[in-house]
Amino acid sequence: MGIKGLTKLLAEHAPGAAVRRRVEDYRGRVVAIDTSLSIYQFLIVVGRKGTEVLTNEAGEVTRSLKRDGSSEDLNRAIEVGDEDLIEKFSKRTVKVTKKHNEDCKRLLSLMGVPVVQAPGEAEAQCAALCENHKVFAIASEDMDSLTFGARRFLRHLTDLSFKRSPVTEFEVSKVLEELGLTMDQFIDLCILSGCDYCENIRGIGGQRALKLIRQHGYIEEVVQNLSQTRYSVPEDWPYQEVRALFKEPNVCTDIPDFLWTPPDEESVEKIKAANDKFSLGRGKLLAPVANLTGSTSTAGKEPKCILGGPGQVMKARSPLQLGISSVRGALGSWNAISRVLASTPFIRSLQAFIVLRMEAIVEGSKYECLLFDLDDTLYPFSSGINLACRKNIQDYMRRHLRIEESQIADMCLELYKEYGTTMAGLKALGYEFDNDEFHANVHGTLPYDNLHFDPVLRTLLLSIPQRKIIFTNSDKAHAEEVLCRVGIQDCFEGIICFETLNPPTPTCHGLHKPLSSISDELSSDLDDLDESDGFRPKSPILCKPSIEAMEAAIRIANVDPEKTIFFDDSVRNIASGKAAGFHTVIVGRPTLVPGADHALESIHNIKEALPEIWDGWSESDVVLASTASETTISENFEK
Structure with missing residues (x-):
């Protein structure tokens, strides 16, 4: 998830820090990829229907896919024989294992892509590589890449959902210049706004955090001058430890120059077929990987792949990319290596093919x-958000609008029926209140943890x-x-x-x-x-x-x-x-x-x-589109 609201904050207060570029502008550059959840995303779509999983000839679940059979929902669905629920809950119990990580690192190496095992945060390792000029830039969707000090940070480099938009390139030096902050102050701004490593002060978002940092300089002074009645600082708030994590992360600095080698086609083929009995669809997905060709000398040569046509789409050489895996430190949970195949020329070609395919299908849809x-x-509805929202609306009507409590419930119902929302009805009746204040009171204490x-x-x-x-x-x-x-x-x-x-x-x-x-x-x-x-x-x-x-x-x-x-x-x-x-x-x-x-x-x-x-999509199209899509998800998925 990165830093809450940072993209919007920079768009408003540091617009010159972001530059739109084309993917082609990075041709020939070495880019460090912050891996996140591609393995997890892949595992969801490759399994067979229901309780079936990939097995070897002995009928054992292979290293390619393991499902946690302890799920009560899944077991209940199996007992009653509900195939739809079995499929639904089976997908939810997919787990990424250490073996998956090791297999993917090995596959990347066999495909000629250097891999660095980060001792701590992957974003931090990527930022260190960029700071030491080992790579031209880092590619990620987590905005905390800037907080770790990445000199040059790329968003949407290979994200299909942003096919109509160019790559967004940030430079941390321009971010600091336009915000008028030092790097230390920028780190404190990110912590105040909300980051992955600690909770923030409720009621303080990016805009207010920037105002407070500009006014007071650092978190210590901000806390000292905060209104004790309006804001509540979390007990034992570890902002100092998080600040240290951003300033001095656990990274490898002694990394030799990267060596780019041609894919080992024979070994890749062995991985495909040696031990596992793959389904037909899975075999088709792996076939292009086994047909990759390359050379230590890239002059005058282009990567090739065979997938019924996508190799014809990507004629230009893809940017050289570096896969980075991560094992989280003490302040976070274990983070799986992923975005593995996304760092190969095959996936870049596949993505271009899917973009054209999607556009063609939509035109005739x-x-x-x-x-x-x-x-x-x-x-x-069972999340409880709706009921909590109703309660907060009624509390606001009683406390802020001074409406008689005995009238509130019926009044809410009538206004909802007449105007669509209680808020619209209250305004129609002439009640005056600030819209933002209303929303803050109604949504500020909702049980979002239920989602x-x-x-x-x-x-x-x-x-x-x-x-x-x-x-x-x-x-x-x-x-x-x-x-x-x-x-x-x-x-x-x-x-x-x-x-x-x-x-x-x-x-x-x-x-x-x-x-x-x-x-x-x-x-x-x-x-x-x-x-x-x-x-x-x-x-x-x-x-x-x-x-x-x-x-x-x-x-x-x-x-x-x-x-x-x-x-x-x-x-x-x-x-x-x-x-x-x-x-x-x-x-x-x-x-x-x-x-x-x-x-x-x-x-x-x-x-x-x-x-x-x-219409116009085959099952393999859907699998390929989901697998090739480069997206960022909150790392809370493990909870």
């Missing part, structure tokens, strides 16, 4: 975009070739938190949220893009809205289920509703979406409701209910 509601749609990484949903979303956009009534901070907790923050093109539909000023841009971006041109759409457009709601707050909100979303996202699928858990939102022209899917219900074209008991059932989304 029945659908062009999928709009997803967030709460109780992309995670289950967990969902690898099944993530893999499913990554396999969908169409545009995917979040459309929620909640504020963007809540949306970001939820998406990050579930591990799907980079699966969407953008977020249409409360701030999108209700900009505070006439010049506020339309679509908030904290995770990825919809075209910049679309962000000006809300600037042009006026009474004559018919998009101004009668209530001061624009939100679902109003038809005006649906039409505004269509305008902002620039979609054709007849080629767009709208997923929501609300019956009223579904009816409104249907009236706006969307194809509609009610989520969380086994049967259709008025206005719904499809019904899903769970968001995981999209493929069974709407197979036409993948």
Whole structure:
């Protein structure tokens, strides 16, 4: 996850620190890759259906895949013979083992790619290599690469979800210059904003952290001058230990020059076939690796691969890349090596092939975009988020708006029915309060720990070739938190949220893009809205289920509703979406409701209910797309 909100903070306060470049600009450069979860992602998609796993000729589970059979949910599903649940929970119990790591390091070496085993954090090791000029840059999605002092840091180098955007290159020297901070102060800023190694002070995000560091210099002075009634510093807060981790990480400094060797085709072939009895699909996936060719001298030669065509797509030589694995130190949990095959010319060719394939499929597809509601749609109602949110709204009405407690419950229900959200109803009745304050009170104490990484949903979303956009009534901070907790923050093109539909000023841009971006041109759409457009709601707050909100979303996202699928858990939102022209899917219900074209008991059932989304894709296409996708997930997936 890296540093919370740092990308947005730099975009606002240090815009010159980031430069957009093409992948081709790094041709011939040595780039250190911070590996994370590709092994885990791969294991989810290569297993056979249900309880079946990859085995050798003796019928034993091989080193290629092991599943934790202790899962109560999985055992229960097996007992009742529910194949769908068996498949679902079987995927959730996949574990990456030490043997997987060792096998992948060996495979990389046989393919001619140098591998460095980091004694501590992989990002820190990559940063040290960059600082010592062993590599030109480091490639990662974790923004704490900058906190570790990486001179040059690349995002989206090989990420399929960013195929419409160039690589973003950061230089730490420019970051410090534009923020007006020293490196030590920047480290303290990152700790205050929120990092992976300790909790932050509740109520302090990136913007406030920057203001406090500029005002007081360091965390010690910040804490000393904080309001004790408004902020609560965590007990035994280990910020000093985390600061030391960033300043003096455990890294290898005595590393010889990297040696690039041709792939050992014979040994790679032995790995493929010596001990394991692979399924047909798996054999096809490994075939291109065995056909890689290369030489210690790269002059005048290009890497080649055979996969029914992708080798013809990538004609230019790929950037030289370095795989870095990681074993976490005392302040974190063990972190598996991954992103292994992503550092090979084969995957770069494969990715280019998939990009073209996805675009071709979408052009001839029945659908062009999928709009997803967030709460109780992309995670289950049983998480308790909804109930906690209701309680917080009622508490706010009692404490801040001084509404009689005996009236609050009925009032909330009536306002929700009439205006779509209690907040919109309160504004319509003339109650005056700050929108940000309301959202902070309602969402600030939600039980987000009840939300967990969902690898099944993530893999499913990554396999969908169409545009995917979040459309929620909640504020963007809540949306970001939820998406990050579930591990799907980079699966969407953008977020249409409360701030999108209700900009505070006439010049506020339309679509908030904290995770990825919809075209910049679309962000000006809300600037042009006026009474004559018919998009101004009668209530001061624009939100679902109003038809005006649906039409505004269509305008902002620039979609054709007849080629767009709208997923929501609300019956009223579904009816409104249907009236706006969307194809509609009610989520969380086994049967259709008025206005719904499809019904899903769970968001995981999209493929069974709407197979036409993948028209033109074969099963191998889906596996390849999910496997080749370079994405970053919070390391809390192990919890």
